[in-house]
Amino acid sequence: IYIHDEYQKTADWLMSQTKHRPQVAIICGSGLGMLADTLKCQDSFAYSDIPGFPQSTVQGHAGRLVFGELKGKTCVCMQGRFHMYEGHSLCKVVRVFKLLGVDTLIVTNAAGSLADGLQPGDIMVIKDHVNFPGMGGLNPLTGPNDDKFGPRFPAMSGCYDKGLRCVAMEVAKQLGVANIMQEGVYAMVGGPNFESIAEARLLHRLGVDAVGMSTAPEVVVATHCGLRVFGLSLITNKVVKSYEDSESVNHDGVLEVGRLRSHTVQQLVTELISRMEINNNTTTDNVA
Numbered sequence: 001i002y003i004h005d006e007y008q009k010t011a012d013w014l015m016s017q018t019k020h021r022p023q024v025a026i027i028c029g030s031g032l033g034m035l036a037d038t039l040k041c042q043d044s045f046a047y048s049d050i051p052g053f054p055q056s057t058v059q060g061h062a063g064r065l066v067f068g069e070l071k072g073k074t075c076v077c078m079q080g081r082f083h084m085y086e087g088h089s090l091c092k093v094v095r096v097f098k099l100l101g102v103d104t105l106i107v108t109n110a111a112g113s114l115a116d117g118l119q120p121g122d123i124m125v126i127k128d129h130v131n132f133p134g135m136g137g138l139n140p141l142t143g144p145n146d147d148k149f150g151p152r153f154p155a156m157s158g159c160y161d162k163g164l165r166c167v168a169m170e171v172a173k174q175l176g177v178a179n180i181m182q183e184g185v186y187a188m189v190g191g192p193n194f195e196s197i198a199e200a201r202l203l204h205r206l207g208v209d210a211v212g213m214s215t216a217p218e219v220v221v222a223t224h225c226g227l228r229v230f231g232l233s234l235i236t237n238k239v240v241k242s243y244e245d246s247e248s249v250n251h252d253g254v255l256e257v258g259r260l261r262s263h264t265v266q267q268l269v270t271e272l273i274s275r276m277e278i279n280n281n282t283t284t285d286n287v288a
């Protein structure tokens, strides 16, 4: 879907099917879809039944939109995301969430670590990103700008909300998992192949802490339309940087670490949502 009226049609259809009016949207990363299962009073929709919605095709991404309550806040959860490598036009369904009245977007992903201090099973709170496809022109905001959503030239400094990052670190302390959590920079590459050793070394030298194949377009679209964003990467593997290293990464291994840490990620996100203050966005201030 491309134009405002089409996003609006999708939002109107969803509002006719559920009484929930979400304040928080959550996008679940590979193997992290169980977050959606914890929502209370659920209404859920297969992507294939939602007018204007693309389909998700990757194992570990169920393809359902789930509405429900979490710690007194109304949430909508994408159990399954759309990746550029699936051939989707870059993900703009976040705009539907804006039209539903959402104030805050939470993105989670599985990522490989380049930083020596980040081990599989660790959680990286995303401080900033490098949007490699975006910098090269594969940007979800390419095309005529829709002023109803946001400006032609949106700033991206500060796109990962500092306040929410601080709260997340406090929550980690409270849950006793501060030792596995730190902030870092996420880089998006196009995929679907994992990095070559030379590419991994390049990313490392550029100061990237973790790499994956998603998230940046979602955050660009969210920031453009004025949503507050929090993001975290579950580190599922170390990216191979040495020609002496005989290990190699695969998607099943990524999903397995997701399963092992799913409970911790779910606790963190739940507690963060519980503590966050919501700016009532029902008038969708940025949207005419």
Ligand SMILES: O=P(O)(O)O[C@H]1O[C@H](CO)[C@@H](O)[C@H]1O
Binding pocket: 028, 029, 030, 031, 058, 081, 083, 108, 109, 110, 111, 191, 212, 213, 214, 215, 250, 251, 254
């Ligand atoms: O970013 P998410 O959806 O968590 O998935 C990550 O895991 C997959 C590779 O195993 C890729 O799709 C990568 O982007």
